[in-house]
Amino acid sequence: MSAALELQGLRIAFDGASVVDGVSLTVAPGECVAIVGESGAGKSLTARALLGLTPTDADVHVDRLVIDGTDAAALGEREWRKLRGARIGLVSQDALVSLDPLQRIGAEIAEPLRLHGIVHGRTALAERVRSLLARVWMPDAERRIRQYPHELSGGQRQRALIASAIAADPAVLVADEPTTALDATVQARVLDLLREIADTGTAVVFISHDFAAVRRLADRVLVMRRGEVVESGPVADVLGRPQHEYTRQLIAATMHEPRVSSSAASAPVLAVVEASKSFGEVPAVVAASFSVAEGRTLGVVGESGSGKTTLARMIVGVEQPDEGTLRWIGDRRVQLVHQNPLGAFDPRWTVGRSLREALEAGGVPRARRAARVAALLAEVDLDPALADRRPAALSGGQRQRAAIARALAAEPEVLVLDEPVSALDPSVRERILGLLTRLQQERGLTMILVSHDLDVVGAVADDIIVMQDGRIVEQGATGDVFSAPQHPFTRELLDASGTVTP
The missing domain is CATH 3.40.50.300 (P-loop containing nucleotide triphosphate hydrolases)
Structure with missing residues (x-):
């Protein structure tokens, strides 16, 4: 052939x-x-x-x-x-960018059929579009035909893009x-x-x-x-x-084996009891109860819309629960590391200036700030000379390290990390995860890691909670949850994450 x-x-x-x-x-x-x-x-x-x-x-x-x-x-x-x-057809990474925001999904899929003269007539085009949406397993296809790209979920947009790419049967x-x-x-x-x-x-x-x-x-x-x-x-x-x-x-x-950690009991630093949060009529977190042990890492895993980021925002105090409580045991300094460090930094400022601002907020005297900036950058394995650069001049991995350095400037006892490595290449991601493990050991940090990536969570988390539709459906030691998942959604997540080796 x-x-x-x-x-x-x-x-x-x-x-x-x-x-x-x-x-x-x-x-x-x-x-x-x-x-x-x-x-x-x-x-x-x-x-x-x-x-x-x-x-x-x-x-x-x-x-x-x-x-x-x-x-x-x-x-x-x-x-x-x-x-x-x-x-030859193309399916791009970002369907929201690739699909015309001003065209309904049905018209988008029909366009290559019209351009190449493959199907003629409104009725025939509509039938072919329905057939293509059925081929890509689009749920509720009749409704999706009339919708615009922004009205679809990420997975639905990607299906629509694939349907458009295969419309002319390349x-x-x-x-x-x-x-x-x-x-x-x-x-x-x-x-x-x-x-x-x-x-x-x-x-x-x-x-x-x-x-x-x-x-x-x-x-x-x-x-x-x-x-x-x-x-x-x-x-x-x-x-x-x-x-x-x-x-x-x-x-x-x-490829990581689930983290094996000591089963010795640690005192809790955070106790969450029946915490709920809604936005309008939409529940984001529903009756969440769990605790975070001192010096350990809690992984919060779930899909988009599961409530994990809202939960993280409640933990750092950006959002307040509508019901229930989040209670810190003792006076704990908590810092958040954002998913997108480029958006978290002021693009007009150098990295050094952003770190000096964080040190000033933490009460560090002006005379000591330059030395502390250099020390913080060195602690996250960055050349102190990078302090003179703006965030846009750094690589993705360097920006994430700088974001961690800024969080450390406040001498936190707890780090909350929201998808900290989701946009990074595998080897860069590996180095960031290694950095977090080292910092935890050296500083005695308690960490809460939010991610949709089970491999990442398994690599660094001692304990894990699994969220679906705002609810915690499973929680426990990471090794136990990975080896013997109890909830069907946890099993589905583990199966979908796949393995690399045969």
């Missing part, structure tokens, strides 16, 4: 600097090939080159590019427009990080959908940094680093017997 997609010798450079160097791959009909790597590896640029969508200032060279029998190596934009959608589907922003169970459903699309004969190229997702979906995998493919082969071989050190590092960073 001839390949649906054949790429040989792709090279992409900006101002003479190579960012993709000699990438080649083939994908047969019905096969899914994953390209995995961290930010800057060149995987998304490779995906864009498959659709003729590289930036205008990029110098692109390819020895061979054949898409469904069409030589696309030297196509101009006019020819590419005929090919995109009809022969031979090749490129999925560029299509599940990165989704909860574990929603991610699992989207991956199953992509696998079903591949099984019906479509060649799928799956771009990701998530090895667990790759294992669930792909037949073969290419591992990219700094623009080059460092390892490739069948998924079971590469993940089960990785040959390259970089591949081994990536796999290790996405």
Whole structure:
């Protein structure tokens, strides 16, 4: 069987600097090939080159590019427009950005059918749109057809985007990080959908940094680093017997055994009893009861809308419960580390100025602040010279370390971390988790870690509470919950999170 997609010798450079160097791959009909790597590896640029969508200032060279029998190596934009959608489709990471906010979902899906002259007539178009939504398992499809993108959940938007991408029945589907922003169970459903699309004969190229997702979906995998493919082969071989050190590092960073902690009783620092919070008529947290032990880490896990962030905001005092109590035992200094450090810092200020402000609020004399800024940055493994930079000039991992340093400036006894590593690459995430573990040991911190990622929670949490629709459905020691989950939702989360190794 001839390949649906054949790429040989792709090279992409900006101002003479190579960012993709000699990438080649083939994908047969019905096969899914994953390209995995961290930010800057060149995987998304490779995906864009498959659709003729590289930036205008990029110098692109390819020895061979054949898409469904069409030589696309030297196509101009006019020819590419005929090919995109009809022969090769794209599913992007951010469906909210990719979908037209002014078009209803039904019109969005019908557009490629009209553009390529595949279906004519309003009745035929409407029927085809319904058929496509049924194929992507869209719940309540008749209602979704009339809605705008912002009215759909993240998973529903991604299904709509996939339906639009496969509307013209392309031979090749490129999925560029299509599940990165989704909860574990929603991610699992989207991956199953992509696998079903591949099984019906479509060649799928799956771009990701998530090895667990790759294992669930792909037949073969290419591992990219700094623009080059460092390892490739069948998924079971590469993940089960990785040959390259970089591949081994990536796999290790996405695979943790649940934390084993001492069962010795610690005095509670926080007792929460029947705490509830609603916004209007919508309950966010319902009758939550739990305690946080001194010197331990409590993981709060759940999907979007489960109430975990509202609970965290009540813990730090930003929100007050409508009913019930949150009682600190003793006078505890509590600090919050936000999910998005770029949004948490004042973009006009240098990192050093933000830290000095935090030290001033904590009562540190002016004469000692410069030395304390340097010491705080060193404590989180940052070069003190970075104090002179603004947040936008730092990498994601550096910004998160700076955010932790600012929280430590107040000498807290309790750190509340809201999705602190969700936007980071696996190896960067691993280093941040290691940093948090070290800081806890050195400072005797109590930590509350909010996350939708069970692997992250399992790596650092001693105890765990699982939330669904505002309620705590399960709680206990992390090892016990992971090894013998009692609630069906916990079991669903664990199953959806998948494993990396065979």
